[in-house]
Amino acid sequence: MVEVPNSSIALLHRVIQLIICAYTALYIVWYEKGYQEFQEPRGTSVTKVKGVSSVNVKVPSFLAGNYSRVVWDTTEYGIPPLVENNAFFIATHQIVTNDQTEAACPSALKSKLYCDANSTKCKIGKPTPSTAGFFTGNCVPSRENKTLNVCEIRGWCPEEMSASADYQISINDLKGFTIFIKTSVTFNKFNIHLRNIRDETNFSCRYHKIKDSRCPIFLLGDIIDQFETNIPALIDEGGVIEIEQKWTCNFDYNKNLCFPDYTFRLLQSGDEKQSPGINYRMAHKYRLNGTNYRILSKVHGLRFVLSITGNGGKFNPLQLFLAIGSGIGYTVIAGLVCDFIMMHVHKSRDKYRAGKVSLVNDIVLQ
């Protein structure tokens, strides 16, 4: 081995070693918790939406029926009723068609399927563009405007677009709704089971990022107001909102200090240029004198998706050994770099080589 009393190289060597040690100690071990074993939580959420809204009903003039302002409670807007696996839905805008039954009826004016008696336009058996049914081949007066003739269709009649009432939730009432989230997570590697509800939880609280970040009850208004989006469009077209619950737990401390951080993301807004919002159709079916009837609803609303992320860490000697080991490994790099400089870069590299290398001559010959 050769001691090189060359301050600059020596310094370099020490500096590199220092950097590596610092990196190992501070970053890998301390900051990245290299001494801990980690596991992601697995769990499930149960949610409950509370609130009541008065709903504004628009009915087309030609449609019979004594509609007025109606009331929606949880059961009316919470469809499907049961929170699915970490998701729930709040209906904000419904287009309802009552008393539909399997029959033949004129197509809706919206579909613009105008015809005249001897036209061959409504091809019998062909599905309608709206996929509401099949053409019967007949041409009949429109239900909405008797003076116009349109293709007749076979399917569930009357057709939605020709006989539906429009229900719109009140934004102010909606913003007053509360969402209660009850989550259980398990870190089975550590055999730890946590809930966001604790004995000390106060059920009259409202979640606030700073003031009350452990409260499991969220005001819907607080959630949607924080998005930079067109809220009337969101209510009208519907949207998808993600509620991320991040459980970052250090089980070397008291596990009961670990609470989730909540983040809200608007995944699907109501004012996108292409295919905004979210909607679907559902039906309630019933029978009268042996005939099937259904109440058809086209439902726009807010779909909430709950995700559980984060991870929990606990001290593990093996992990620590590995972390330090990798650090020591890196220190070798320091030596290699300096040697390389001394032997190939440094101006007095020849002397260094001379001092360091001794030739085993007789090996040359063979």
Added chain:
Amino acid sequence: MVEVPNSSIALLHRVIQLIICAYTALYIVWYEKGYQEFQEPRGTSVTKVKGVSSVNVKVPSFLAGNYSRVVWDTTEYGIPPLVENNAFFIATHQIVTNDQTEAACPSALKSKLYCDANSTKCKIGKPTPSTAGFFTGNCVPSRENKTLNVCEIRGWCPEEMSASADYQISINDLKGFTIFIKTSVTFNKFNIHLRNIRDETNFSCRYHKIKDSRCPIFLLGDIIDQFETNIPALIDEGGVIEIEQKWTCNFDYNKNLCFPDYTFRLLQSGDEKQSPGINYRMAHKYRLNGTNYRILSKVHGLRFVLSITGNGGKFNPLQLFLAIGSGIGYTVIAGLVCDFIMMHVHKSRDKYRAGKVSLVNDIVLQ
């Protein structure tokens, strides 16, 4: 290089090397299967619950209706009907309100909204605390007890708490229910597709951890009896149960030997101090003479969440090379440690240094 015939140091050196080699060979390569490439399975489960229960109905005296003991089949307690994405629900306790319709009616006594003719208590247009509807401003005799006056509300009437029947499943019948789980998983890195149902599967079996751990049919009683929880409370309030299917497969052997291990966890019990159980409201809607009616049910029950975990491994030469490489890397540590001791710690370190180091004098000068 200096040969140090110092048994203690030499021993230390060998011991460290031995430990590292053993650790690499035994732990990393053999125990942790360092020679295998791993992937977690991705899949989905289809479940089917079978069983019938007689149900005990409690009806408040003031309520008309010829109730009796009724029968629940799969369709009655399995709501929502379709197993969702890896979850299903069994209703155990329902509170049913029949013939609700949009109207005005007295609030339930439970809400304690007593008033007298000239009280200003029921603020018109304000939502009720129960969020069942809005106050009309009127004060009317209670439906449950004509001698008492309560605030009138507008919403779906009669209000649930004032006119509902209570349905409770029979615990014994419930424990006899069977749950059939059919799972398909894919390890697409290895292009392997597995099911828990095989050609030899016997459908008259019942799962038992030891006696029949491959049976895909589970007795509900077996699952809930193993939890240390208050079962009557669980049935009454509802709860959340996780069924974990752990697929640990070694594809270096016959893949058909790989079956899931099942673990059951009670994520949400019925006797927690705060917010026990799980419940939700649902409605069946129908129309009579142009009026909407609904059957409202508040449903308590057991929510089952199915999770698919584990991983499959297969031999991969690259993985093996990396595992061994990391091992060799660590052996460097042995050298470093011993050198460090000899040069800085050991009592005869000076002699060692002298022997090991030669000074390149003329470099000093520059």
Added chain:
Amino acid sequence: MVEVPNSSIALLHRVIQLIICAYTALYIVWYEKGYQEFQEPRGTSVTKVKGVSSVNVKVPSFLAGNYSRVVWDTTEYGIPPLVENNAFFIATHQIVTNDQTEAACPSALKSKLYCDANSTKCKIGKPTPSTAGFFTGNCVPSRENKTLNVCEIRGWCPEEMSASADYQISINDLKGFTIFIKTSVTFNKFNIHLRNIRDETNFSCRYHKIKDSRCPIFLLGDIIDQFETNIPALIDEGGVIEIEQKWTCNFDYNKNLCFPDYTFRLLQSGDEKQSPGINYRMAHKYRLNGTNYRILSKVHGLRFVLSITGNGGKFNPLQLFLAIGSGIGYTVIAGLVCDFIMMHVHKSRDKYRAGKVSLVNDIVLQ
């Protein structure tokens, strides 16, 4: 240090170094993108199925009712209506029992519960094998064939198997259905939010692996035709199909160039020997003159499960440093291997040792 002018060993040394450098540079850094930090996407999909089908109805002779060919629109086959969390269902085959109500009725002939007046076969209170209800203990004439006597049961009557109509979707109509998938994913480590719908997306397109792989609208026929399975059985029994969306994104380039790759897998087919397909039971409930009625449907169909996979990468200097570091680390191995050969294997190892080792004698004594 000893310079060994032995070409073979020197060559070996260089070769090993070269391999390791190449491996590091090409495989770890370049191919495996060792310079990038990665994250898996998290997101959710909203789907919409469009299409209408004429449905063939088979009614048992003894059953009253003026059935005919009926029409199913989205609401009829899309149950449950709302896409669940990344899954949806298309009913293809339904067995419907109308006007069921809680009562006592003869069991279905299919269950073969024949009896005679003084038989003790139908044990009162015992659940029926079909779990449709409980035995009343009576023996009554069958509903399907008055000349036969069967056990009477208490439950929802008439029993499904004794009074149901069979609805079968038309395969051709089904193959014409379109599935629209709208997905939003987030890589929150990079704060990137992507959708598969872009401003330039054309909604009249149909997905094709090569011709139009960015189109979000899928023809159901294209999906099921690619499976090597018995399609009539799939329609009749039902099945489970996975739609995997793989987002592999390189955010060092323009993120808008990143689109998902779609893969379709048949997880559960209709012609497996054991427990083929997928089906479940659902009911629509309604009331007439204070009695509960229900429409019971046993539904077979195609369950689609959507999964989001892949990962996004972005340049990260720390990652690069680590990748190179690990590479340098491995080069040490080269040295170790060669030294080992020279000192223990090579025929002129003694000379080498002599040249390399100097004995610190006086250490021996202590």
